[in-house]
Amino acid sequence: MATITSTTTEKPAPRANQARNARAEIDRHRRWAPARAALWGLLDRQLPAGARVAVLGAGNGDDLPLRQLAGRASSLTLIDLDRQALRAARRRAGWRRRRRVRVVEHEVTGGAADRIAMAALAGEEPSPPLVPEGPLPGAPYDLVVGDLLYSQLLYPALLDLGLEEARREAVLQRRGLALTGAVVARLHASAPLVLHLHDPLAWWPGHDQPADLGSILRLADGGDVAAALAEVDRGAGPWESDPRAAFAELGIDPITTAFWRWPFAAGVDYLVCATLATGSELP
Ligand SMILES: C[S@@+](CC[C@H](N)C(=O)[O-])C[C@H]1O[C@@H](n2cnc3c(N)ncnc32)[C@H](O)[C@@H]1O
Numbered sequence: 001m002a003t004i005t006s007t008t009t010e011k012p013a014p015r016a017n018q019a020r021n022a023r024a025e026i027d028r029h030r031r032w033a034p035a036r037a038a039l040w041g042l043l044d045r046q047l048p049a050g051a052r053v054a055v056l057g058a059g060n061g062d063d064l065p066l067r068q069l070a071g072r073a074s075s076l077t078l079i080d081l082d083r084q085a086l087r088a089a090r091r092r093a094g095w096r097r098r099r100r101v102r103v104v105e106h107e108v109t110g111g112a113a114d115r116i117a118m119a120a121l122a123g124e125e126p127s128p129p130l131v132p133e134g135p136l137p138g139a140p141y142d143l144v145v146g147d148l149l150y151s152q153l154l155y156p157a158l159l160d161l162g163l164e165e166a167r168r169e170a171v172l173q174r175r176g177l178a179l180t181g182a183v184v185a186r187l188h189a190s191a192p193l194v195l196h197l198h199d200p201l202a203w204w205p206g207h208d209q210p211a212d213l214g215s216i217l218r219l220a221d222g223g224d225v226a227a228a229l230a231e232v233d234r235g236a237g238p239w240e241s242d243p244r245a246a247f248a249e250l251g252i253d254p255i256t257t258a259f260w261r262w263p264f265a266a267g268v269d270y271l272v273c274a275t276l277a278t279g280s281e282l283p
Helices: 012-022 033-046 066-072 083-091 112-121 155-160 165-188 213-221 225-234 243-250
Strands: 052-056 075-080 101-105 143-147 193-203 252-265 268-279
Touching: 012 083, 012 112, 012 155, 033 066, 033 193, 033 252, 033 268, 066 075, 075 083, 083 101, 112 155, 112 165, 143 165, 155 165, 165 193, 165 243, 193 213, 193 243, 193 252, 213 225, 213 252, 213 268, 225 252, 243 252, 243 268
Parallel strands: 052 075, 052 143, 075 101, 143 193
Antiparallel strands: 193 268, 252 268
16 A cells, blocks of 8 residues: 555645646647647537537647637636646637636536545545536536546546555546546536547557557548447557446437547557537536
């Protein structure tokens, strides 16, 4: 078991995410341009002028086409647990459009991720996550984007708390899916249309990855989304942070699924799976 100190145990999930946001490499914005273009390619077809849009997990905004979004939307709300990252993201919208962009510091699990991580650190069985059920701050919106935060809800905290791999895996398998599902439910309680972005697979040198990135993208480009998803299923990735796994139970219908390469860092690629979905009741 890892050693417990007061500095490591204070809000471990926000601390872990803030540390990662602060470590973003200087050339990240340029490197992620193709991912921003792919996201806008999808949103451009779906987003009517004047829509009220929120992005949860906006972070530094490096993966977001902020100028285009702020140009199309009547209001753009960037939500994240990291206020400092949000301020930098807002600046990226350009000074003319910035007045339509507001930032909201909000930890979407309401402390549930921290409670799971702390129980795991203490060697206890984490209780099922108790996540607030209400909509996101500022709701209702016309469209909410869940921006690549699902895999970051719990895993970085477990890693930074020093839990060994087997224990991390056990905790994620036991509580990860319920945590993801509760966040998915909050997004769908906030807007009639939700775009979920998640990162099911990654490739880097020395990482044994049975699924092939090029094949997934070719299958999806050819219109065979089912085959692309089957190839994703062959891969080694964090299934417990897949928002789609919560759809059936919550009565959510996927409308469109798209994939793109996320050139995360030199030699490191992630696959982004983008799922536009409707469903669940607004309050
Ligand atoms: C991988 S980043 C997504 C990329 C980000 N949009 C960017 O371009 O910098 C995940 C983001 O989710 C945020 N996040 C993780 N857990 C969260 C939570 N429980 N509540 C709110 N935001 C969270 C992190 O702070 C981080 O900014």
